[in-house]
Amino acid sequence: MNKWFKQLGLAAALLFSTVSFAAETPAPAAQPEAVVAAVQAQQSEYSQLWTELKNGATGYTTSQSQFHNQPINSYDLRVLELRSGWLAPGLMLALFGMIIIFALFIMVNGISKLHHGFSGKMVHRWSKLDISIHWLGAIPCLTLILTGLTLLAGRFFLQPVVSEGFWAGVVYFAKQVHNVMAIPFMFGWLLMTLMWAKNQMPKMYDLKWFLVVGGYINFGPFKGKHPDSGFANAGEKMWFWTFALFGLVISASGMLLLFPNLFEPSRTLSLISLILHAVSAIIICAFSIVHIFMATVMSEGGMECMVSGYCDENWATQHHNLWFDEIKANGTLKYRES
Missing domain, CATH: 1.10.287 (Helix Hairpins)
Structure with a gap:
């Protein structure tokens, strides 16, 4: 020895x-x-x-496993305390906190209704390929949020009320699902980032969108204000680039954690990846809740876009007027046949 x-x-x-x-x-x-x-x-x-x-002195054993000759793993234990003491509650707050905030907001403000109702004329907005890519990323994303929440913070809200055997089974199941769903999420993230970036570039009129909160406020000086917007409004652009950036971080760190034998990261790098993974998950989780509420509840007629690929003409003129004017002008306006 x-x-x-x-x-x-x-x-x-x-x-x-x-x-x-x-x-x-x-x-x-x-x-x-x-x-x-x-x-x-x-x-x-x-x-x-x-x-x-x-300082890194190594030893000798007959084992051939990773780090087999490293007697101890030395790192700042405050990093572990950060993960368990701050990031775990942070992920819970990002999910449940944002849900509560939006529920209260809708109770006070109400939803954004179409001022002229539904026209019945459906305008083509997304291709079938776009819809498929969206759900390729969306379904795994939601699954990863729920399983990640269980793994990171489940001991706070689930473990105290179930048996140890049941808790062990839940953790094992969540870990396996998390690992499996990571791959389609990465593919969805990559395709969305590459294919949709061209429609997500910031414009000067996006500033006005933020100043009037997108026209979604139903009281005070903001009521009835519907700022100019292209194919994507300023809020959607902010969500897209947040998803693109932190999706990259969460994918890269996830690959290191998922395939340690392939990349052979150091223990310190693995720990840093774990922290970055959790931080990115918190940010994506919070923005995902906003995105889901805006698409399904807050904006009347908005969910139809990612179901059929078509939107009502009045929805297009109210929420994306510059895009609607553009497709009328260049001859690419296409209505759904009855």
Whole structure:
């Protein structure tokens, strides 16, 4: 074995012998200085050994597993405390907090209705390929949020009310589903980012959209304000680029965690990846709740876009007037046949 393992073993044996001897035989009163010197020398040796281990001293074993020759894993334990003490509650707050906020907002404000009702004329907006890509990313994303919440913070809201056996089964199931759904999520994220970026570029009129909160406020000076918007409004653009950026972080960190034998990251890099993964999950979770509420509840007629690929003409003119004017002008306006 390596000299450090030998020294560690000898130190342990010496400590055991010293304690046993001290318990059975009274120390001679005439030699206190010798005993103190011996203890100090032993402590100095331990301190030197610990320092060298922390600095990366390696040992030798017959194992061929990853990091088999690294006796200890040294990192700042505050990183683990950050994950369990802050990031886990943060993910819960991002999910449940945003749901509560939107529910209260809708109770007070109401939804954004079409001022002229439904026209019955359906305008083509998304292709079947676009719809497929959207759900390829959306369904795994929701599944990953729920399973990730269970793995990261389930001990706060689920473990206390179920048996240990049931909790172990839930964690195992969540982990397996999380690993499997990660791959289609990454494909969906990549395709959406590459194919949709051209329609998500910021424009000057996006600033006005933010100033009037997109026209979704039904009271005060904001009521009835519907700012100009192209194919995507400013809120959708903000969601898209947030998803693109943090989707990249969550995908890259996820690959390191999912395939450690392939990438062989260091333990420190693995820990950093775990933290970045959780932070990105919190941000994507919060924005996903906003996106879901805006598409399904807040905007009357909005959900139809990602179901059939068509939107009502009045919805198009109210929420995306510049895009509707553009497709009329360039001859690409297409109505759904009855």
